[in-house]
Amino acid sequence: MLAAVDDPCTAPPRNPGVGEYHATRWAFDGSSRKCVPFEYRGMKGNSNNFLTRENCEKRCPVFQNPCKIGEPHIVNNQYLQCSPQQVCPGGHYCHIGSEANYCCKALGGDPCGQPLDRGVGGSQLSRWYWNQQSQCCLPFSYCGQKGTQNNFLTKQDCDRTCYELDNPCALGDPQMAQNNRPLQCSTSSNTCGSQFWCHFGANQDTTVCCPGRVESPQICQQPMVAGSGGASLPRWYYNASTMQCVQFNYQGRMGNQNNFLSQQACEQTCPVYVNVCPTGSPLLDTSTNKPVPCTFGSNSCGGDHWCHLGLVPDEYQCCPGSPANPGACQGLPSADGVLGAPAPPTSRWYYDQTDMQCKQFTYNGRRGNQNNFLTQEDCAATCDVFTNPCNQPIPLPATMCSGTGASDTCGANMWCHIGATQDSTVCCPSEGDPCMLPLARGTGNQFMDRFYYNQQTGTCQQFTYSGLHGNQNNFLSQQACEEQCGPNPCFEGRPFVGADGRTQTCSASANFNTCPLNHWCHIGSDLSTTVCCPGASTNVCNLPMSTGEGNANLDRFYYDQQSKTCRPFVYNGLKGNQNNFISLRACQLSCQPLDNPCIGQPATTAAGQVLFCSITNKDSCPVNFWCHIGDTPETTVCCPGATNPCSVPLAPGTGNSGLARYYYNPDDRQCLPFQYNGKRGNQNNFENQAECERTCPGNLQ
Secondary structure: OOOOOOOHHHOOOOOOOEOOOOEEEEEEEOOOOEEEEEEEOOEOOOOOOEOOHHHHHHHOOOOOOOOOOOOOOEEOOEEOEOOOOOOOOOOEEEEEOOOOEEEEEOOOOOHHHOOOOOOEOOOOEEEEEEEOOOOEEEEEEEOOEOOOOOOEOOHHHHHHHHOOOOOOOOOOOOOEOOOOOEOEOOOOOOOOOOOEEEEOOOOHHHOEEEEOOOOHHHHOOOOOOOOEOOOOEEEEEEEOOOOEEEEEEEOOEOOOOOOEOOHHHHHHHOOOOOOOOOOOOOOEEOOOOEEOEOOOOOOOOOOOEEEEOOOOHHHOEEEEOOOOHHHHHOOOOOOOOEOOOOOOOEEEEEEEOOOOEEEEEEEOOEOOOOOOEOOHHHHHHHOOOOOOOOOOOOOOOOOEOOOOOOHHHOOOOEEEEOOOOOOOOEEEEOOOOHHHOOOOOOEOOOOEEEEEEEOOOOEEEEEEEOOEOOOOOOEOOHHHHHHHOOOOOOOOOOOOEOOOOOEOEOOOOOOOOOOOOOEEEEOOOOHHHOEEEEOOOOOHHHOOOOOOEOOOOEEEEEEEOOOOEEEEEEEOOEOOOOOOEOOHHHHHHHOOOOOOOOOOOOOEOOOOOEOEOOOOOHHHOOOOEEEEOOOOHHHOEEEEOOOOHHHOOOOOOEOOOOEEEEEEEOOOOEEEEEEEOOEOOOOOOEOOHHHHHHHOHHHOO
């Protein structure tokens, strides 16, 4: 019989009892906190006696091994506990669990190189591990058991164990960021403090803010330092003796600020003497050993040098060569030069000897030739050029024209500029309607009597033309001016002028618009005032009635919005608007809403106008349409659904017209009278009995 004990787990383990019985049982060993087997004899044992290991482990507080490999280190038959401050024996480390800490066998190798292992168990412990890829400590949740050594209580512990400062600075430690890492920088983002400068290493880790910053003048006085390390980085340093930026190989660490990523960066920081001449060296000032500055046209370079015009004042240098004009104007093409100046390429002028013209080109800034001028005026003053009398550039050679002023000798979009000489009487680009252009007296030293059209007074007036750079509002005589710029019938602006320079006339047809986009056809008293006016309205029927100006008495019609009808009025001939029609029908077609008499939509023109017909011209309707004869011209239109009129039934229609008509009755085979209401009938509808019998003769008795 087993002795009664309150807690079997605290009873002495391995009590065999007495008897002849031999059975394997399990007991809880409190010293090792394990369930161990023993042989039980059947009687006189105690309560620390379990049939199976599982029963034992369920009942008693069995030790949970937290170690990844093996069991914790044992001393005096006890698992060795530890703390973060207590060192475990060799080959072991202190595993910090949720309740207890034990010395576990080390996995070997660098703990920081071990992978993240969240372990097993039911705990959620905040820990940190070293991430090899990002080279930083990151947080994770540890389950409490079976983890690796890459497991730290705090980020500081992780950083202290795993992070290695890679210091490329020569004068101390780099500036540290908030994450206790070196503060990184770049060419586009200089985040360094006032006492630090951006060291550009072989990689991002060594591109950091280093101490010992100096300003630009001192940077340029620092010696070249190749540094240390295994890198070979192409860099530039400023040589204070030669005043040049020179390339060198930087080893990646321990350099100084006289270390630039590019020649341009070096030259932007330190003063450099640059030779911009295409051949030879510039004239030097012996007192400063710097190039002598010069200005164009001042003979500041002496007799054997010419002034190179750079993109910045420092590159206006005296280059070897004759300064005489032929050197700039004869035999030298444009020279784009080479890049490198501290300014973007710019437009310059050169002399084209073939065309005898000054032309533009883009100069890169250095090593160009003498055929290089800041302005067209400088080029023209130096070289023998053809003077363009036009107000705009023209293709060369220029097209000569006659002195009669006839524009058609020049072609489309051109006009004949009549100057003081044959050389200045050439075809110039048109600038639009001559009568709309302002007075342009031009330039030059001529005194030529001409006429121009004054828009404000509406008259042609005399002026004195200087001979060059005028515009097309320039006539040899008052008669020529008045022929071109007669009375303006348009309410707004001037009539449209065609490519031939003449005012374009138009057609009064309602079916199509002969004027260009945004213009409308003004129908005047004669052809000269029937022109295309600007400012076409999208809804002419909404415009008010306008009698206009002038002394004509033209019978016209306009659409009255209030009465919704077309009404007559007398038009004075000029300055009216689009609500102006030459006939009642034209007004009705454009403005009055259609009183549709058809079953379906009537036929229309390509311009969208309804096709009307008449009793005398029924055959004018297109295919599949027939002429519906209503009680008014507005309801006499081409309706859809043409068929045999003798085969359709009687259709009195709708409306209240009460028209006497005839229809063919197929039952009686007779043409009989009926009253047509005026709308929505069919083709079995005749004006008289004779027409009915003529149309359906084969069906009559």
